[in-house]
Amino acid sequence: MSPPVVQPPVRDRLRIAIQKNGRLSEPARALLSSCGLSWRESPDRLFCYGETAPVDLLLVRDDDIPGLITSGVCDLGIVGRNVLLEEVSLADLEGQPYNAKELRALGFGGCRLAIAVPQAWTWTGIEDLRGRRIATSYPGILQRWLDDAGIDATTVQLSGSVEIAPRLGQADVVCDLVSSGATLAANQLTPVMDLMTSEAVLVGTTQPLDPARAALLDMLLRRLDGVLKIRDSKLLMFRAARTALPELMSLLPDAESPTVLGVIEDDDAVSLQTLCHGVVTWQRLEALQRAGARGLMVLPVERMLA
Numbered sequence: 416m417s418p419p420v421v422q423p424p425v426r427d428r429l430r431i432a433i434q435k436n437g438r439l440s441e442p443a444r445a446l447l448s449s450c451g452l453s454w455r456e457s458p459d460r461l462f463c464y465g466e467t468a469p470v471d472l473l474l475v476r477d478d479d480i481p482g483l484i485t486s487g488v489c490d491l492g493i494v495g496r497n498v499l500l501e502e503v504s505l506a507d508l509e510g511q512p513y514n515a516k517e518l519r520a521l522g523f524g525g526c527r528l529a530i531a532v533p534q535a536w537t538w539t540g541i542e543d544l545r546g547r548r549i550a551t552s553y554p555g556i557l558q559r560w561l562d563d564a565g566i567d568a569t570t571v572q573l574s575g576s577v578e579i580a581p582r583l584g585q586a587d588v589v590c591d592l593v594s595s596g597a598t599l600a601a602n603q604l605t606p607v608m609d610l611m612t613s614e615a616v617l618v619g620t621t622q623p624l625d626p627a628r629a630a631l632l633d634m635l636l637r638r639l640d641g642v643l644k645i646r647d648s649k650l651l652m653f654r655a656a657r658t659a660l661p662e663l664m665s666l667l668p669d670a671e672s673p674t675v676l677g678v679i680e681d682d683d684a685v686s687l688q689t690l691c692h693g694v695v696t697w698q699r700l701e702a703l704q705r706a707g708a709r710g711l712m713v714l715p716v717e718r719m720l721a
């Protein structure tokens with residue numbers, strides 16, 4: 416007799432997969448903490464039980480995150496867009512649909528996936544890749560990009576240290592992640608074309624969630640939107656002559672709905688407060704001061720709910 420099929424119990428807690436060790440681990444945790452989540456560490460440090468909300472964390476290799484979501488083991492994940500797009504591309508090349516998608520871009524882990532060629536080459540354009548061997552850890556993204564461009568080339572799949580492949584004679588060029596460009600330069604390579612720009616993204620399933628988890632996801636997205644919106648925002652306050660307002664406003668193109676208040680016993684003066692979404696540098700403050708602003712104050716914004 417075959418063993419009975421055991422259905423997994425219905426989960427009423429949300430489960431988020433993040434990278435265990437690596438570039439995205441700390442910023443991902445910090446972002447979720449700033450959404451009011453906290454966890455109890457388990458002895459194995461692989462599963463963290465949500466304390467302030469029924470939202471648990473799973474700590475894994477980043478490559479495993481998309482699969483954990485498509486298989487329904489986790490509801491959400493934080494991973495580089497490059498990793499998600501690779502899985503989407505591989506499914507697409509096989510004519511399969513993919514049931515996970517990017518829900519939010521998170522503004523950290525920025526890098527790009529680029530083609531880089533030996534510095535000795537004179538690069539004339541994408542046609543130069545025809546018939547070449549390209550080393551990469553992203554065969555799916557690369558293949559789709561080559562197909563779109565109608566270029567026939569050979570992919571040499573490597574899981575790391577891709578930049579060394581041309582020097583070892585394994586490949587002619589590389590297709591790898593670039594941030595500062597230091598690794599390429601150290602290997603005498605020059606970036607010539609970008610396939611994509613990447614940053615950490617929140618990934619979720621395209622399948623409907625049960626009502627309990629759907630409500631938790633809604634709550635998390637609302638908090639996340641509030642955090643992302645104000646992350647680089649500051650509350651700016653100053654006083655000025657009423658007549659100086661037009662010039663001052665022209666210096667604040669990123670100011671959101673400024674509030675202008677009257678000043679007691681000075682009809683010609685106003686007090687202004689506004690949310691600035693760009694970075695408020697000393698140079699900006701000095702420009703405002705030259706235009707007549709006085710008593711300038713820049714205040715951090717801790718939370719915002721639309």
Ligand SMILES: Nc1ncnc2c1ncn2[C@@H]1O[C@H](COP(=O)(O)OP(=O)(O)OP(=O)(O)O)[C@@H](O)[C@H]1O
Pocket residue numbers: 434435436437438439475476477478494495496497498524525526592593594595613614615
């Ligand atoms: N040099 C870089 N600068 C900025 N972001 C990067 C850089 N390299 C990679 N990233 C981004 O950070 C993500 C994680 O990079 P990391 O090197 O930690 O991954 P990994 O070695 O594959 O980790 P894991 O052990 O979890 O598999 C990448 O998928 C990419 O989105």
Ligand SMILES: O=P(O)(O)OC[C@H]1O[C@H](OP(=O)(O)OP(=O)(O)O)[C@H](O)[C@@H]1O
Pocket residue numbers: 575576577578591592593594595596597598599
């Ligand atoms: O442009 P740069 O700032 O030099 O960064 C790019 C390098 O960073 C990543 O490698 P990582 O350091 O994670 O090593 P690995 O991929 O071999 O694990 C990426 O794979 C590149 O090799």
Ligand SMILES: [Mg+2]
Pocket residue numbers: 476477478
């Ligand atoms: Mg990885």
